[in-house]
Amino acid sequence: MKSLSGIDAGTRPASLSALHLTLRAGERLLLEDFTHTFYPGEIWCVAGPNGAGKTTLMTTLAGLARPAGGHVEVDGERIDAWPGAALARRRALMPQHSHDAFGASVLDIVLLNRFPHLTGWGWERPADRAAAQVALDTLGLAALASRDVLSLSGGERQRVALAAALCQDAPLLLLDEPLAFLDxxxxxxxxxxxxQWTHALPRTIVFSCHDLNLARRFATHALLLEGNGVAHAGAARDVLSPALASRAFGYPLVLIEQGGHEALVPALPGASR
Ligand SMILES: Nc1ncnc2c1ncn2[C@@H]1O[C@H](COP(=O)(O)OP(=O)(O)OP(=O)(O)O)[C@@H](O)[C@H]1O
Incomplete structure (x- = not known):
């Protein structure tokens, strides 16, 4: 398999592996015996209908939830064997929801994610502030650095959460619906x-998303969960195809093409496909 970085998967060390992973929600089987390896330079979109298990999978891949079967490895080591701070330097998780219990500046909120890099008394160093500034600049948030996070709009707050995840400077980023609330x-x-962030090191990004067209355009690969134990993994355009997406979402989708653009859209009732 080749990624956008142009490096053969076989010659690179794996960032993240799921080995015989089985996920359940109560009695419901979400994912069964899933084995896959994610490599640097790859951007994976996790897609699937509501309740299919995207958040459950992201949380499990991050090592914050135990799978019903199988296990996860980061850099070839079982995730449950990693010391917490070392793991936090290797992988960052942006959860689906973030709650602000108290007011603080945007810069301070982003700086909180430098905790795995702090040493000694835990005071941040110039390098930590520089990393926070780079993350804010990357997401066009520099002008909001001194604003109280409680005064931000939902979309601005979402971008701050994403900047915080980038600021952690981990080579593996797990982002649960990072585009929610964004125009x-x-x-x-x-x-x-x-x-750009992925190609800089290169890093590996796995993000969940409901917009199949943005995923087809920006992701190198896709993991499509059907929510019944079945998952399809591969090149984004192959996996997010009308046939597989129609099956996963339980609604017929068609691919329309115009002037080099492509879009998956719900089929009109009664229209020929
Ligand atoms: N603690 C729990 N106990 C029982 N069922 C749970 C629990 N947490 C999640 N679930 C169920 O697991 C299933 C998968 O949930 P999950 O949040 O992973 O789905 P998702 O694909 O991220 O959905 P969405 O697109 O709506 O965000 C859902 O049916 C959910 O109700």
Missing amino acids: WHHQIDCLTALV
Whole structure:
């Protein structure tokens, strides 16, 4: 398999592996015996209908939830064997929801994610402030650095959460619906920034997303969960195809093409496909 970085998967060390992973929600089987390896330079979109298990998978891949079967490895080591601070330097998780219990500046909120890099008394160093500034600049948030996070709009707060995850400077980023609350312009800006972020080291990004068209455009690969134990993994355009997406979402989708653009859209009732 080749990624956008142009490096053969076989010659690179794996960032993240799922080995015989089985996920359940109560009695419901979400994912069964899933084995896959994620490599640097790859941007994976996790897609699937509501309740299919995207958040459950992201949380499990981050090592914050135990799978019903199988296990996860980061850099070839079982995730449950990693010391917490060392793991936090290797992988960052942006959860689906973030709650602000108290007011603080945007810069301070982003700086909180430098905790895995702090040493001694735990005071941040110039390098930590520089990393926070880079993350804010990357997401076009520099002008908001001194604003109280409680005064931000939902979309601005979402971008701050993404900046905080970038500031952690981990080579593996797990982002649960990073585009929620964002308008199209900001969705595209964020995805463009993530593509550049991925190629810089290179890093690996796994993000969940409901917009199949943005995923087809920006992700190198896709993991489509059907929510019944079945998952499809591969090149984004192959996996997010009309046939597989129609099956996963339980609604017929068609691919329309115009002037080099492609879009998956719900089929009109009664229209020929
Ligand atoms: N603690 C829990 N106990 C029982 N069921 C749970 C629990 N947490 C999640 N679930 C169920 O697990 C299933 C998968 O949830 P999950 O949040 O992973 O789905 P998702 O694909 O991220 O959904 P969405 O697109 O709506 O965000 C859902 O049916 C949910 O109700």
